[in-house]
Structures are given as structure tokens and as C-alpha cells.
Amino acid sequence: MRGADNKRSLGARRAVLVPYLWLAIFFLAPFVIVFKISLSQTAIAQPPYLPVIDLSAGWPGLKDFARQLSLDTYGLIGTDPLYLMSYLKSLEVAAISTALLLVLGYPIAYGMARAPRAWQPILVMAVVLPFWTSFLIRVYAWINILQRDGLLNHLLLKLHVIDQPAAWLSSDKAIYIGVVYSYLPFMVLPLYATLEKMDESLLEAAADLGCPRWKAFWLVVMPLSLPGIAAGAMLCFIPIVGEFVIPDLLGGSETLMIGQTLWTEFFSNRDWPVASAIAVALLGFLLVPILFYERLQQRSLEDGR
Amino acid sequence: MQRGASSFNVISVAFGLAFLYLPVAILVIYSFNASRLVTLWGGWSLVWYRELLNDDAVLQAAWVSLRVAALSATAATVLGTLAAIGLTRAGRFGGRLLFSGMVYAPLVMPEVITGLSLLLLFVAINISRGFWTIVIAHTTLTMCFVTVIVQSRLVSFDRSLEEAAMDLGCSPSRTYLTVTLPLIAPAIAAGWMLAFSLSLDDLVIASFTTGPGATTLPIRIYSEVRLGVKPEINAVCTIMIAIVAIVTVIASLMARHGAARRERAALAAQV
Numbered sequence: 050m051r052g053a054d055n056k057r058s059l060g061a062r063r064a065v066l067v068p069y070l071w072l073a074i075f076f077l078a079p080f081v082i083v084f085k086i087s088l089s090q091t092a093i094a095q096p097p098y099l100p101v102i103d104l105s106a107g108w109p110g111l112k113d114f115a116r117q118l119s120l121d122t123y124g125l126i127g128t129d130p131l132y133l134m135s136y137l138k139s140l141e142v143a144a145i146s147t148a149l150l151l152v153l154g155y156p157i158a159y160g161m162a163r164a165p166r167a168w169q170p171i172l173v174m175a176v177v178l179p180f181w182t183s184f185l186i187r188v189y190a191w192i193n194i195l196q197r198d199g200l201l202n203h204l205l206l207k208l209h210v211i212d213q214p215a216a217w218l219s220s221d222k223a224i225y226i227g228v229v230y231s232y233l234p235f236m237v238l239p240l241y242a243t244l245e246k247m248d249e250s251l252l253e254a255a256a257d258l259g260c261p262r263w264k265a266f267w268l269v270v271m272p273l274s275l276p277g278i279a280a281g282a283m284l285c286f287i288p289i290v291g292e293f294v295i296p297d298l299l300g301g302s303e304t305l306m307i308g309q310t311l312w313t314e315f316f317s318n319r320d321w322p323v324a325s326a327i328a329v330a331l332l333g334f335l336l337v338p339i340l341f342y343e344r345l346q347q348r349s350l351e352d353g354r
Numbered sequence: 355m356q357r358g359a360s361s362f363n364v365i366s367v368a369f370g371l372a373f374l375y376l377p378v379a380i381l382v383i384y385s386f387n388a389s390r391l392v393t394l395w396g397g398w399s400l401v402w403y404r405e406l407l408n409d410d411a412v413l414q415a416a417w418v419s420l421r422v423a424a425l426s427a428t429a430a431t432v433l434g435t436l437a438a439i440g441l442t443r444a445g446r447f448g449g450r451l452l453f454s455g456m457v458y459a460p461l462v463m464p465e466v467i468t469g470l471s472l473l474l475l476f477v478a479i480n481i482s483r484g485f486w487t488i489v490i491a492h493t494t495l496t497m498c499f500v501t502v503i504v505q506s507r508l509v510s511f512d513r514s515l516e517e518a519a520m521d522l523g524c525s526p527s528r529t530y531l532t533v534t535l536p537l538i539a540p541a542i543a544a545g546w547m548l549a550f551s552l553s554l555d556d557l558v559i560a561s562f563t564t565g566p567g568a569t570t571l572p573i574r575i576y577s578e579v580r581l582g583v584k585p586e587i588n589a590v591c592t593i594m595i596a597i598v599a600i601v602t603v604i605a606s607l608m609a610r611h612g613a614a615r616r617e618r619a620a621l622a623a624q625v
Binding site: 068077161172175183294311312 | 377463490493562606
């Protein structure tokens with residue numbers, strides 16, 4: 050038995066080799082390159098940055114290369130308010146949206162967990178299904194609704210809530226609507242997963258001991274669902290900080306989120322070093338939440354549930 | 355969890371589902387609108403679908419997207435399944451922490467960072483960008499989703515089945531093929547479909563890694579949407595939604611059928 054076990058784990062170790070190499074080449078190595086280019090300078094050249102490593106020049110060439118690296122790009126993004134505002138805006142949007150998602154998503158997940166057993170797979174399916182349809186389509190659907198002569202204004206005018214069309218599109222309101230709409234399944238599903246496993250006798254015990262329902266919820270359900278809250282919050286917060294599509298299609302042009310700033314630097318200004326420096330700085334911001342999320346994932350997937 | 359939902363529970367679930375489905379439903383309905391104006395209902399019509407059939411650029415982009423999605427989903431399923439087997443069955447091995455870090459990080463990594471870094475890699479090693487670089491990029495992203503799905507199935511099924519096979523003299527590789535693989539097959543299929551739809555959906559990473567001649571459907575839709583709402587786009591989106599809905603329903607029926615068969619077999623074994 051022991052021998053077979055060893056042989057099995059040997060086989061599994063060999064299985065890991067290919068995906069390991071793949072991720073090392075296409076996920077890890079690129080970050081090293083991004084970091085290197087963030088220390089370069091923009092140039093009118095192909096590729097559009099200097100210096101380029103020239104291995105044919107040998108050791109002196111490498112030394113020359115190292116001397117030309119600089120921290121100029123970081124100086125720029127650290128001092129120019131354009132970049133600082135972008136980072137702050139992204140953090141603000143991500144924090145407020147995550148809070149909104151939690152407030153909206155929790156009752157939905159709780160309701161799903163209390164639904165009859167037979168209904169639950171159907172409800173889960175119903176929440177997952179929109180996640181399978183295109184992200185771009187879902188954001189685009191809101192343009193139909195929010196534009197000046199769109200359906201929302203039409204409806205509000207008919208109901209006499211407003212007397213002239215309001216500008217919904219190209220505003221922060223539109224960004225929040227789009228983000229909350231797109232990320233809702235990411236918040237509901239982890240919450241549902243923890244709430245569904247909760248032992249109902251705990252609530253019965255609380256009721257038997259005379260605890261009112263709201264208090265039982267606050268003292269029993271809420272603390273026990275903390276892992277789900279943490280997972281949902283991370284799963285939403287981290288990608289929202291770097292979000293590009295939603296603010297680009299729904300938001301206004303006054304303050305850009307950092308994903309848009311990176312995109313503009315890269316595609317419009319063709320400034321690869323600054324775009325790389327923005328990416329490195331963004332990654333620095335997100336490192337702690339990402340590591341925290343990985344610990345959560347590992348715990349839920351590897352140590353059994 | 356306690357059964358017996360209160361009216362508050364019912365209302366919040368109903369509200370949540372309405373919020374999720376209403377915008378998409380509106381989009382689908384308006385793709386059949388005869389009028390070009392979004393707010394004006396001009397009666398039912400298939401005019402935008404007819405127009406779509408003559409739009410070569412969109413059709414070509416759709417064809418590119420389908421091929422990218424099929425190729426990258428297949429590669430991602432192979433790599434992701436291997437990674438999941440490694441993470442659950444290999445025990446401790448050197449660099450395990452790094453490996454699991456690399457597997458989970460792309461799940462939450464902002465797409466602009468992944469896209470930019472892959473593009474800079476392709477430039478650095480001098481690969482000309484186009485169809486294949488998008489396939490590689492999508493494989494890298496989606497294999498991690500496959501890993502998580504297959505891994506959660508691998509940790510949840512009864513390990514004693516594998517042990518029984520090996521006690522009866524089955525070699526480890528044969529055990530994988532005849533016992534493990536059939537047991538995790540539904541998860542592998544689900545992983546493939548998720549990878550396929552994620553690839554079909556991706557705009558940001560494809561924009562970074564694409565080259566001349568390889569325009570995917572999201573890139574095409576995005577450039578049209580920036581110019582405003584067009585009824586043809588509603589029609590494209592409706593077709594995509596229909597495909598996804600049909601595939602999902604078939605998949606869930608298949609999964610349910612498989613589960614029912616397994617339950618019957620388990621029941622028979624107990625008797």
C-alpha cells in the first residue's frame with residue numbers, strides 16, 4: 050500500500066511538470082519582463098523602449114545595459130497627480146462596489162440557502178447562468194438602458210419621477226451599476242456556499258434559548274459566514290481595482306480608473322515603460338489581498354472543507 | 355441551513371434574479387425591434403439578423419473567436435486537469451507553494467496586467483502576434499479555472515474507490531484511466547465549457563496579444579459599441595446568449611443524468 054502510494058504520488062508529480070513549466074513561462078516570466086521594461090525609457094524605435102539587452106555585445110554590453118536602467122517612470126507616476134488620482138479612484142470604486150455587493154448579495158445568498166432543498170440547484174444555476182454569457186454583452190445591455198433616450202429615462206418620464214431626461218451614462222452612477230451587476234454572482238456564490246453548509250440546529254438552539262431572530266442572525270449566522278464574506282469580497286475587490294471595460298463603456302472621462310490609464314498609456318501614447326510601471330505599482334497594491342485570497346483558496350480546496 | 359424561507363428571503367431572491375435577467379432580456383427583445391431607435395418599438399422583425407448575415411467583418415471575427423476558444427479550451431483542460439491531479443495527489447514537492455500561487459493568482463489578477471505582461475513576453479522572444487498568441491494567452495488564463503473546478507471534484511469524491519482498485523492489483527496509471535478519470539469526467543467537461551466561454555468573452559487580454567488579421571468577436575463588438583448602440587450588435591449578442599444557454603442546459607441535463615445513474619448504481623450496490 051505504501052509502495053503504491055509512493056508510486057502514485059510520483060506519477061502525480063510528473064503530471065504537474067507540464068502545467069508548472071507552462072505557468073512559469075507564460076505567467077511568471079512575463080512579470081520579470083514587465084519589471085525590466087518599467088525601468089527603461091520610451092524611445093522611437095521597434096520595440097518602443099531603450100535599452101534593449103544585446104547579448105552579442107557580451108559582458109560590457111550587459112554592464113552598459115544595467116547603467117541605462119532608471120527609476121524615471123516611477124518618479125513620474127509618483128509625482129504626476131493624473132496617476133495618483135487614477136489609483137485613488139480605482140480603490141474608491143472597488144471599495145464602495147464591494148460594500149454594495151455585500152449588502153445586495155447577502156440577502157440573496159441567504160434566501161437561496163433557506164430555499165427548499167430541491168430548488169437550490171436550480172437557483173444556483175440561475176445565478177451562474179448570466180456569468181456564462183459574455184461580460185461585454187452584459188455591460189453593453191446597460192448602455193441600452195442608461196443612455197439619454199434609453200429605457201430608464203423613458204420609464205422615469207412616464208412615471209413622472211423626473212420631468213426631463215437625466216444623464217445616467219458617462220457617470221460614476223453608471224460605473225457602480227455596471228460593476229455591481231457584473232460581479233454579483235462572484236459575491237453570491239461564495240456566500241451561498243458557506244451559508245448552505247451551516248447547521249440549522251444552531252439557529253434552533255438560539256431560538257429555544259429565547260434569542261430573537263435578528264439577534265440570532267447577527268450572533269450566529271454572520272460570524273459563521275465570515276469565510277464566505279472574505280472570499281466574496283476578495284473575488285470582487287481585486288479584479289474591480291483593475292477593471293477596464295466597465296468604466297470605459299459606462300463611465301465619464303473626468304477621472305479614469307487605473308486600468309483605463311494603463312490602457313491609454315499603452316495603446317494611445319505607446320509609452321510601454323510607463324504602462325509597465327503602472328502595472329508593477331498596481332500589482333504592489335494588490336499583492337497583499339491576492340496572497341490573502343490564495344490562502345483562502347488553498348484552505349477551502351486542499352485541506353478538505 | 356434552516357428550511358422554510360421567510361417572505362423577506364423569497365423577495366430578495368426574486369429581486370436578485372430579476373436584476374440579473376432583466377437587462378439581458380431587454381437586449382434580446384430589442385434585437386427583434388424593427389425600428390432603428392432603441393426607445394421606439396417598431397414591431398417584431400428579423401431585419402437586424404438579415405443585416406448580420408451580410409456583415410462579413412462580424413462573421414469573420416466570430417469564426418476567429420470560435421477557433422481560438424475551441425483550441426485554447428482544449429489545451430487548458432489538459433493542462434488544468436494535470437495541475438489539479440498534481441495539487442491533490444502529489445503530496446509535498448519542491449516549489450509546491452509557488453505552483454499553487456501561480457494557479458490561483460490568474461483567477462483574480464486584473465486582466466490589464468496579464469494582457470500587458472504576455473504581450474511584452476511575446477515581443478521579447480520575438481513571436482509575431484496574431485491568432486496563436488491569443489490561443490496561448492487564453493490557455494494560460496483559463497487553465498487555472500479548469501484546475502479549480504477539477505480540483506474541487508478530486509477532493510470531494512470517495513478516495514476508497516481508488517484504493518480498492520489498487521488493492522486489487524491495478525497499476526496507478528490504470529487506476530487513473532479506469533477509476534479516477536470517469537469519476538472526474540463531469541468536472542472536466544464543465545471546465546472545458548467554462549474555459550470555452552471565458553475565451554469567447556475576453557476582450558482585454560485578446561486586445562493586448564492580438565496582431566494584424568486576428569480580430570476576435572469581442573474586439574469587433576467593442577469597436578462598434580464605442581460608436582454607440584447598434585441594433586445589429588443586439589442581434590449578435592442574442593445569438594451568443596442563445597448558444598451559451600443551449601450548451602448550459604444540455605450540460606446540466608447530462609450531469610443530472612450521470613448523477614441519477616450513479617445514484618442508482620450506488621443503491622444497487624447497497625442492496
